[in-house]
Amino acid sequence: MRLGIIGLAGSGKSTIFQALTGSKPEERIHKGHSVVTVRVPDPRVDVLKRLFKPDKTVYAQLEYILPYGKKAYKSDQQGDESLWNDVRPCDALVHVVRNFQQPGGEAPDPQADFLKLETDMIFADLVVVERRIERLDLDKKRGKEISAEEHRLLEESLRMLEDQRPLRDNPELANAEPLKGYTLISAKPVLVVFNNDDEDETRPTWDGLSEPYEPVVVRGKLEMELAELSPEEAADFLTAYHIKSSAMERVIQHSCDVLGLITFFTVIHKEVHAWMIPKGTAALDAAGVIHSDMRKGFIRAEVLVYDQLMPAGTYQQAKKEGKIRLEGRNYPVQDGDIVTFRFNV
Ligand SMILES: Nc1nc2c(ncn2[C@@H]2O[C@H](COP(=O)(O)OP(=O)(O)OP(=O)(O)O)[C@@H](O)[C@H]2O)c(=O)[nH]1
Ligand SMILES: [Mg+2]
Incomplete structure (x- = not known):
């Protein structure tokens, strides 16, 4: 932008x-x-960085x-x-x-x-x-x-x-x-x-x-x-x-x-990444912001709300507690979502 x-x-x-x-x-x-x-x-990125200790951190x-x-x-x-x-x-x-x-x-x-x-x-x-x-x-x-x-x-x-x-x-x-x-x-x-x-x-x-x-x-x-x-x-x-x-x-x-604009986060390949998208953007299009292949082969989005990560302590723990939601292509991505896109290539 x-x-x-x-x-x-x-x-x-x-x-x-x-x-x-x-x-x-x-x-x-x-x-x-x-x-x-x-x-x-974005202080949330700083926190994710501390938590995941990625090789690389990318701010919006x-x-x-x-x-x-x-x-x-x-x-x-x-x-x-x-x-x-x-x-x-x-x-x-x-x-x-x-x-x-x-x-x-x-x-x-x-x-x-x-x-x-x-x-x-x-x-x-x-x-x-x-x-x-x-x-x-x-x-x-x-x-x-x-x-x-x-x-x-x-x-x-x-x-x-x-x-x-x-x-x-x-x-x-x-x-x-x-x-x-x-x-x-x-x-x-x-x-x-x-x-x-x-x-x-x-x-x-x-x-x-x-x-x-x-x-x-x-x-x-x-x-x-x-x-x-x-x-x-x-x-x-x-x-x-x-x-x-x-x-x-x-x-x-x-x-x-x-x-x-709102911000969502991805944590993949040892990289914490903040992405900005217009409010109301559907999961499918949010995937497209990252890579066109992700959009093309979109299966679903796995979403963890940022505020629920902290109480759980780790991503795995949040998963165990059932805090990760599965969302389809039309889901409007929310500010603070930590998203993992599942896709076919
Ligand atoms: N006191 C005060 N002076 C300021 C402030 N901001 C800018 N100035 C002064 O105002 C003058 C113009 O500032 P610039 O930043 O050059 O303004 P500009 O809009 O870029 O001007 P042009 O490029 O000529 O259109 C300079 O002498 C600045 O030092 C401010 O916040 N306070
Ligand atoms: Mg000037």
């Missing part, structure tokens, strides 16, 4: 990238963007990209589609909103800044949707067969966008298969990150509607400095600034949440 970092100029995107990854954006250039893969911290991962080298997203560039194209392949967005006093400059206005970029996103989608509707109408006039379903979804999207509402507010539209190819920006889940001053731990106040869904507050500059310290040095720092978990951990955790 890949998340694109966006935000108005000077909102702290580079700073947050560095806080998140421990490296400067310019040190991580890949195909014109700053790209980094981060490990999703997320990828963050920061479109690089552009003075991106200035208000006077509204409607410039190229600004958005960089993040079209992303599964979700991280929207960085300035909530710190610029040195010798303007006081922050996070609500106005947030709405500015929201409007920009909506406008970018509006252009794409209008163009596509025109195209379909033209095709229809020429006697070509068009998809009525696609047309209906586009019309509905158009109405929403004209009302200044992002498509993500309507899950049916945001996830509609016929619209997937258009990679509409406002349909992507968004994690809003308020970038606060060092001394400020509070979430900015908001008046009226359009409050972002479950935002995260970070102190970007502070946490960037934190990311450079050794764990011992960082510990003192965390206490002094009342930081319970690092920005990195919180942003990563919330990234998984907005993406609607």
Whole structure:
């Protein structure tokens, strides 16, 4: 899963990238963007590792990209589609909103800044949707067969966008298969990150509607400095600034949440492995995430709930106690399941 970092100029995107990854954006250039893969911290994996003593432990991962080298997203560039194209392949967005006093400059206005970029996103989608509707109408006039379903979804999207509402507010539209190819920006889940001053731990106040869904507050500059310290040095720092978990951990955790991801585990071939899948994924498709052969030859899934492993002490003991369930291909895998797939090759 890949998340694109966006935000108005000077909102702290580079700073947050560095806080998140421990490296400067310019040190991580890949195909014109700053790209980094981060490990999703998960104490359950640490426990499984201690218990099974595997040769190898694989944590779940997320990828963050920061479109690089552009003075991106200035208000006077509204409607410039190229600004958005960089993040079209992303599964979700991280929207960085300035909530710190610029040195010798303007006081922050996070609500106005947030709405500015929201409007920009909506406008970018509006252009794409209008163009596509025109195209379909033209095709229809020429006697070509068009998809009525696609047309209906586009019309509905158009109405929403004209009302200044992002498509993500309507899950049916945001996830509609016929619209997937258009990679509409406002349909992507968004994690809003308020970038606060060092001394400020509070979430900015908001008046009226359009409050972002479950935002995260970070102190970007502070946490960037934190990311450079050794764990011992960082510990003192965390206490002094009342930081319970690092920005990195919180942003990563919330990234998984907005993406609607859950984690299941496998313990095979001396390897403990955490896998992330969208909530509701059936066992058959979860097997496919590991290997296409597992999906093809799927027989059943043997499931042990993580919370039942600890009281039993060992996997064998849990098995003896009858804690292992057999599930079929349609079983929706749950967060924390330890799964053994049985399959034919
Ligand atoms: N006080 C304070 N300053 C910050 C914070 N985050 C970023 N800054 C400062 O704000 C300025 C802009 O930060 P950047 O991280 O470069 O912002 P950006 O979004 O990458 O900017 P562009 O790439 O130009 O769009 C820099 O001078 C940072 O040091 C913060 O949390 N607190
Ligand atoms: Mg930058």
